[in-house]
Amino acid sequence: MPPDQRPRERLFVVGPESLSNTELLAILLRTGTVEETSLDLAKRILNQNGGLRFLAESDVEQLKNIHGVGTAKAAQIKAAVELGKRIFSISSWESPSIKSPQDAANLLMDSMRYLDREHFKVVYLNSKNRVLGVDLISIGTLNASLVHPRELFKKAVVRSAAGIILVHNHPSGDPHPSEEDKLVTKRMVEAGEIIGIEVLDHIIIGDGIYVSLREMGCFTS
Secondary structure, eight states, X not given: OOGGGSHHHHHHHHOXXXXXHHHHHHHHHOOOOSXXXXXXXXXXXXXXXXXXXXXXXXXXXHHHTSTTXXXXXXXXXXXXXXXXXXXXXXXXXXXXXXXXXXXXXXXXXXXXXXOSSOEEEEEEEOTTOBEEEEEEEEESSOOTTTSOHHHHHHHHHHTTOSEXXXXXXXXXXXXXXXXXXXXXXXXXXXXXXXXXXXXXXXXXXXXXXXXXXXXXXXXXX
16 A cells, blocks of 8 residues: 555545544554454454444453454554543533433433443533533433432532433433333422422433433423
């Protein structure tokens, strides 16, 4: 391959935004194998394993099982993925305003859509519906007995939140609410009414799609 066509050199000339996913991954890998260049190896990793989604969801052991990817390359890939998630998280924290269920879903979609276990989070809002922060409340199957209003609203009080939005993901990719999801929502809404902090919505994150329980009518008595 001519030197000026190598991914790293092309990055310097045309910028990273102009490179393909394969070229960017080849730069991360740095070297290939005896049989393949880094570009060929990157292409095989993406083509045979479902593309970027595989990189986002896989762990180090899964990456190491790919021929040509050892411990060092697997670590480089996972470190890059994690940095990307953290950078996105930082860019999202410019105190966004939540004006609709779509806004709430957009806030956490990229960080939650690929999780392989259910994560239950709470978005805290001020009186103008600007985000004060987000807390992880629990990991695992959402259950009314595991998510206690006391812990949830204690953090809301500390943040001086006027309202909260409940958010959790469905690893299956299907955001349709279960009866347990509805029960948790009802319990939190009732607790919020007593404490004086409104539960504005409960968003369920799927694979690129979401459901708002308020829009579904689950907040009506």
